[in-house]
Amino acid sequence: MSDAATMPAPAQATAGRTPLLSVRGVKTYYGNIIALKGVDLDVHEGEIVTMIGANGAGKSTLMMTIFGNPRCRQGTITYGGRDITQMPTHEIARLGIAQSPEGRRIFPRMTVFENLQMGASIKDFTHFDEDLERVCTMFPRLKERLNQRGGTLSGGEQQMLAIARALMSRPRLLLLDEPSLGLAPLVVKQIFNVIRELNERDGMTVFLVEQNAYHALKLAHRGYVMVTGSITLQGTGKELLENPQVRAAYLEGGAH
Known part of the structure; x- marks a missing residue:
């Protein structure tokens, strides 16, 4: 290969760091x-x-x-x-540090937008609009479903939401x-x-x-x-x- x-x-020079x-x-x-x-x-x-x-x-x-x-x-x-x-x-x-856990564990009764707010709340909301636009660009399906409850999403959409929620805290x-x-x-x-x-x-x-x-x-x-x-x-x-x-x-x- x-x-x-x-x-x-980054993969090539980790020794000594x-x-x-x-x-x-x-x-x-x-x-x-x-x-x-x-x-x-x-x-x-x-x-x-x-x-x-x-x-x-x-x-x-x-x-x-x-x-x-x-x-x-x-x-x-x-x-x-x-x-x-x-x-x-x-x-x-x-x-x-942000985690997207096994089994997604989104908040099913909250909307997609509210789930993303929960992710952002770990830090603050200074960059919320910018970060919301960013994750919606990565996952266009979420943009279409911002007002939909998390529990009604497909499995794939829930996984996208779990990752997007983690990213809203701007993790390192x-x-x-x-x-x-x-x-x-x-x-x-x-x-x-x-x-x-x-x-x-x-x-x-x-x-x-x-x-x-x-x-x-x-x-x-x-x-x-x-x-x-x-x-x-x-x-x-x-x-x-x-x-x-x-x-x-x-x-x-x-x-x-």
Whole structure:
């Protein structure tokens, strides 16, 4: 493959730089059951980093742990050089991290416009009109449905809304949890194109958790593979796409 030749610069020179997000030795439990078994990973400014793995591997638990719910019992999470391990979720959001969670979790009884207002309220409304125009340009379907209740949207439109709501807070780091789950291929393509555009045009840093390994690794600068709460492989997106273990497990009729 020749993807590496056209890969944006941030993927090529992370050695020696302080990561924007750093996870070290993180262990998370549900009761007495350990879900994350000492996870280490880095996300550098300007990168798209993906984590792939089978359903139940712990990917979403890691995403939620970064955001403070649940809390890790051991290890540290730093963002922009600041320890956020024990910080309340609302304070983490104000630091410039936004999350589009698994299952979308929009406010179904609120209109699309009101959902977007909720996203903007994390910071302030200084740039609301500008940001509203921006997300409606990215997702024209939302512009047509601004006065429609979120719960009446299609699954693809709800996913667009979840991402747009996250973007309304002008994040420095965007966490995306399973954005393609249950969506039609055309909608998946559109959403991945938006993620690429956010990174290439705006320089947004993205940490993406995704079961669709092929699309995620094609998009990402770097990737990690999680198996039952542990990181088992890491490398560039290109390296992982060509890795025999990854191909066998995630790309050739294995877990998706």
